[in-house]
Amino acid sequence: MDNQHIAPLEAGKDYPTNWNEFLDWFGSEEACLAFLERLRWPEGFVCPGCGSVGAPYRSSRVRLMCRDCARQTTVTAGTIFDKTRTPLRVWLAAAWYLTNQKQDVSALGLQRVLGLGSYETAWAMLHRFRRAMVRPERERLKGLVEVDETYLALTDRENPISAVGRKSNTSKVLVAIAVELHEPKGFGRIRLRRIDNDAESCVVPFVQDSIEPGAQVRTDGSAAYRSLTDLGYAHQRRVMLGSDTPAHVSMAGVHRVAALIKRWMLGTHHGSVQPEHLDAYLDEFVFRFNRRTSNSRGLLFYRLLQQAMQTEPFTYADVVKKAPRKSSGR
Template sequence: MDIHILAPKAGEDYPTDWNEFLTWFASEEACLSYLERLRWPAGFVCPACSCIDQPYRSSRGRMVCRDCGHQCTVTAGTIFEKTRTPLRVWLAAAWYLTSQKQGVNALGLQRVLGLGSYQTAWAMLHRFRAAMVRPGRERLHGKVEVDETYLAISDRQNPVAAKGRKNNTAKTLIVIAVEMLEPKGFGRIRLQRIGDDSAASVLPFVEQAIEPGATVHTDGSAAYRTLRELGYLHQRTVLLGLDIAAHASMPGVHRVAALLKRWILGTHHGAVQPAHLDAYLDEFVFRFNRRSSSSRGMLFYRLLQQAVVTSPVTYGDVVKKTRARSKNSE
C-alpha cells in the first residue's frame, strides 16, 4: 500500500493546533502509538518475515512477531532508533520545525524546547532533514527551467568539529530545476550540488529530476546540447546579447535561487557546513514544494510519515561528514 496516496484529515490524523498537539501527545505511550499507526497503517508487519498480524507486546514497548518470534520496537530502523531523547520532545521538534514558515536553526530549536545542548538540537534537525526526501517521488514534468547558480556559505567552525578552524566563505555550484505553470506561476522544484557546469554533472541531474518528454528550458550552455537525444524537448535561450535580462527570460530559476540564498542567510545566517549543504537543500525543496499547504499540521504529518520509513541517521554519521571533509581539505 502506498501510504502517500491516502488523504489525511485534520483532527483525525494530525493535530490542528498546538493545544490539540499537547492533548494528543501527553505521554510517551501516546507518541509510540501514533508513530506505530504511521509506520504500519494497515497493521503491524514483521520487519523480519513480513508476517501481517497483531504482535505480542512485551515490556519497554517491544513487539514480538507471532510467526517467527522476531522482536522489534516502533522506532527500530527509523530516524528515532536508539534515541535517548523522549519521543514527546521529538514530536514537539517536528511540530515546531514544520510550523515555522522559514524553518528553524539549531540554536532556535534548543531554546524553544529547552534542550540541554546545542549538539542535540543540531543532530535532531539533521535527522529530520534526512526524512524530507521521499524515495520514488514523481519527477518534474511539463515545462521545466534548468540553470545553475553559485551559493556562498560561511564555513564556520561547527560545534562538533575540531577547534581552531578559520571562518571561510565557500562558493558552491547548485543546479536548479523549476516546473513552470501556465499561464503563470511555479510548480515543484529540485536542487542539487554539483562539482562543475559540465554535461557530465548537469545531465544526470536532469535525468533524475525531470520526466522524459518534458520541455527543458535552458540558457545557451553547451552542456545541455544532447537533451533531445535523452528524450526531452529542448528550448534553448542564448542570453549573450539578448535585450531582456536573464531573470526575465528564465524567471523560475532566478526566483528560486534568490529565495534559497535569502533562506540560507536569514534562517541559518549563511553558516552552513559545506559537508551538510545537501541536507539543507533537501529541506528547502521540502518546504518550497509544500508552500501552498494551508495546514501546518499536514506538514507535520508528512514529515513524521517519512521519518518512520527512513533509515537511522546517528549523531556519529552526521559528525563523520564534517570530519571527513575537514580531513580532505587539510
C-alpha cells in the same frame, strides 16, 4: 493499492491541527509510541524478520515480539528514531515546530524552543528530519521546466560551539536548479542538487533524475545541455550573450529560486553551512518550497513523521562525518 480506495486523512482525527490539540494528543511517551506505530504499520504489525502479519506479543511498553518467529523489535527500530535517548515527546514537538514555521528553522532556535541542554542535540535532530524530507518515489517535474546553476557562498562554521577558536573558511558551491513554470504565470515544484561543476557530466544526470522525459526543458545557451533533445526532452535554448532581454526576465524561475536560496542561507543560517552538509539543507528548502501553499500545517507534520518512520537510521556520527557528494537525484 489504488488511491481511490484510500480514505482521505481527516484533520483532528488523524493528526492534530493546532498546538493545544498537539498537547492533548501527545501527553505521554505511550501516546507518541502508539501514533508512530500506526504510521509505521497502518495495516497492522508486520514482523521485520519473517514478514508475518498479526498482532505482536507486547513484552513491555516498548518491545514487540513476533508470535511466529519470536523476534523482538521496537516501533522505532530501523527508523531515524532508532536508539534515541531523546524522549519521543521532544522529537514530535520538534517535528511540529519544524513544519509549523513558514521559514527555515535553525538549530539554535530549536534548542531554545524545546529547552534542549545541548546545541548538538538540536542540530542532529534537524539533520535527521531533513533526511526524511525526501520521498524516494516522488514524481519528477513535468511540463515546462527551467534549469540553470547558481553559486552559494558558504562559511565553514555551521556549529557555533565547535567553531569557537577556529578560523572560518568561505567557499563557493555550485547548485543546479530546476523549476516548473505555470502558465500564464507562477511556479510549481523545484529540485536542487549540489554539483561539482557545470559540465555535461553533472548537469545532464541532474535533468534526467529530476525531470520526466517529454517535458520542455528551458536552459541558457550552454553547450552542456546539447544532448537533451536526444534524451527525449523538448529542449529550448535561450542564449543570453548579446541578448536585449535580461537573464532574470528570460529565465525568471531559476533566478527567483536562486535569490530565495541565497536569502534563506544568509538569513537563517548566516551563510554558515559546511559544504558537505549542504545537501541536507537543500532537501529542507525543497520540502518547504514545494509545500508553500499548504493550508494544513498538521498534515505536513503527519507527512514528515510518516516519512521519518520509513527512513533508515541516521546517527549523530553519520551526521558529523564528511559526506561525499551525492550522485543520485533529489
